[in-house]
Amino acid sequence: MSERILDIKNLSVTFGGLHALRDLNFHVDEGEIVGVIGPNGAGKTTFFNMISGMVTPSSGDILFEGKSIIGLDPNQVTQRGISRTFQNVRLFANMTIAENVMVSQHCRTKQGVWGALFNTPGFKKEEKEIREHAEKVLGFFGTRLIGYRLEQPASVLSYANRRRLEIARAMATSPRLLLLDEPVAGMNPKESAELTDLIGKLRSEWGFTIVMIEHDMNVVRDVSDRVVCLDHGETLAQGSFEEVSNNPEVIEAYLGRPLEKKSAS
């Protein structure tokens, strides 16, 4: 059995009186791709915010590679090896595409003021490595984000490309666990099919373990080993895609959404 990379125990968070997450138990094994589904407002993004240190849980524990990451600042969590994307695409819009990916290597590099001022060999070497790594990561998405695009500001990108750049930026932090928040939202079927493929490659070629929030059931079905359904901050069901999607409670939670039709196809 592979190792537990992420282990979440009895995790709860409340905003005022609202229980955004309630007594959540959840784990991810090394090399898994886990899909997180659930209706709007179920607490999925809150769940990511908590793992990445942006929200502090009111109780419970999060173990990453056996060590608690509760109370760590987001940058420390990233340093430990967890990286994320944002549901509402939050790129550094006025930095170039290359810079977006270069800046997220911050916690893996160390040159400071002296190196920059005296242009030391160490500084030059590190800059070169940062740049090369950035180009390598961007090259993962084909030619869309490299070449002449490298020096363009992120704000000129199309929506789909912004999503790709978000993923690239998260990849560049060299994480072991990658949290993707609705990676294909707003993409057309062709684009999302292609990204589904790439998500598979993120595991097979880059060795990332992945937790992915997604509303698009086709994507969830195609790529996840295991699916967790949240509703009102609670786990409704866990298991394979078939098990979860046929769970009556899940179907109820999704009532009004074409889950049955999709899962039947």
Place this chain on the structure above:
Amino acid sequence: MSATIATDTAGQGMPEAVSKGAFDLDWANVAKSGSIAALIMTFIALSGMPDGLDARPIVDGVRVLTIGYLTLFAVPLAFGWMIGNEVVLEGMVATKRGPRDLVAGAAVGALGGVGLTLLVVLMSNFDLRDPLVNWSPQLFNLLTFDSGVGVGVWVWILIGAVLGAIGASLRLLPAKIRRAVIVMFLTVVGFSVLQGLIDDIVGNVGETIRDPGRFSEFFGEGDTPRPRVDSVFDPVINFIYSQTGGLKLVGAIVLALVAGALSLSGRGRIKAAKASYNAKTGPERTKQTSIMIGITAVLLILLPFFSGKIVNELLANVGIFLLLALGLNIVVGLAGILDLGYVAFFAVGGYTTAVLTAPKPGDAWPEWLPTLPWWGALLVTVVFAAITGLMIGAPVIRMRGDYLAIVTLGFGEIIRLLFLSDWLKGYFGGAQGITNIPAADFGPLGTVSGVDPRSVFYLVLVFCALAIYVSWRLERSRLGRAWMAIREDESVAEAMGINTVNVKLMAFVVGAVLASFSGAIFSAKVGSIFPSSFLILVSIIILVVVIVGGMGNIMGVIVGALVLIGVLGGPKQPGLLQEFSEYKLLIYGALLIWMMLKRPEGLVPNVRRSRELHQDEFLQDAWLKGEVDTDDEDGELATEVAPA
């Protein structure tokens, strides 16, 4: 509203502009703009500017062409120009330019003039001198052109209408001609305003060309003063300038014509040169850059020899504030931390240097306090500034935006009050400050003190060059990228692994160190420092320099410092336009408001910053030009075509 909505959007390309009748205007808007113009003109008149600056002729002999009158004339001109501004959004059709613009301009200008007419009428009937100090007979005479109420009641309406129409007519000119006209106007005004400077420098250069021996005198080596010789440029200067101040009429016309001709013929060339420079890459570009830097350096080193003492003093002041602005630019422009207490580091730099170099800074200091040479004190000052940066930074750095601004403002005052306090009077002299600060001695290189502004200029030049180098290197480094990321979105920057606290503290410390250099030079230059040299006003003026110049842009900050500090003057230092000193803050404020509304990216914009501030327009423009990547097909194809 007469906004035009496109009825035909099916057609390809840009729709035809519609033409409208001359009086088919948005009259409500004209009335609104006109009233604003009237208010502004009345305000300017009562601020005392026209009267105070009336003594500065632009063209000698033409009564109304003085800087004083210009402050009033500028308003209808500007409003006439602005009223023709039409926002054309997607799906809207532009209106054809034509007599309609002239009518609108004239109407706005005339309405503006009505403001002054009312003022004239009121002034002739009431005396409100008590609350309004400038409600004076002089102003009355100025407004009525010495011809009494009879003229005063109509003349400004006429002037307003004519100037408004002229302003609007600029819109009708082809872009190239319009640019030439504006260049001509600015050249004439600029030459007249900078008369002292030009006279001084050109005169000295001319004298040196005639008598090269004078050059050695600049080094203080000539034993006896050499006899005065005529400058070779005297004929030119005498042709342009009148003895009594201002341009000669013929000189002004010739200047304008030359400027216009240069603008028409030169622009293409400047553009081409720029393009060829930008097209160069690698070593060739480095070479060209080095040549340009070299030429600038030589010019800057030679400049003080040819400019008089007053100009050198001014340049030294510009340098001191430029150094501060460059430091603040790292904090505000790059890292996006709005520090309103920046003057604190300037004060710490100044006081530390003063305490360490003055023979007897205060009674309370222990015996062992050394008296160091300036450069020795500088080393300690840097350390002290860095520590102060950390100490002020640590508690405030976790705050964001407005909160941080307010708290830094408080810290800036606290530092000044500490220096002012009776509690530390034995150390810092309270309100009396520290007075016996010696000149900075650099051995064989000479000494730097306030009596020799040229030496201060050189010292400041060295440190500004250092600050520019530091900004330039850091901007392109790991740290600089982290600063930019924080400026863009702090939470995301943190989530991407940037330790925002450390990185922001670093910006604070680098800024503090640069400010302390400035403080150290300041204390050696002035020879005495008081808490009153470090008012909040300093922070604010530096911030205005950074904002007006163009946040995050080194070139912009330099231009900002030259224009604001050089021409208008620093918080206490006079600028080139001494007459403006009284209105300095008014102009600073007005400029800041205008810049924030119309050009938030500053005079010399940082490309990024400008994009950030005009996001919508930028995106729309880019979309219209087809630059935005609207779909993925290109990428798709490229991936498929590219061999795996």
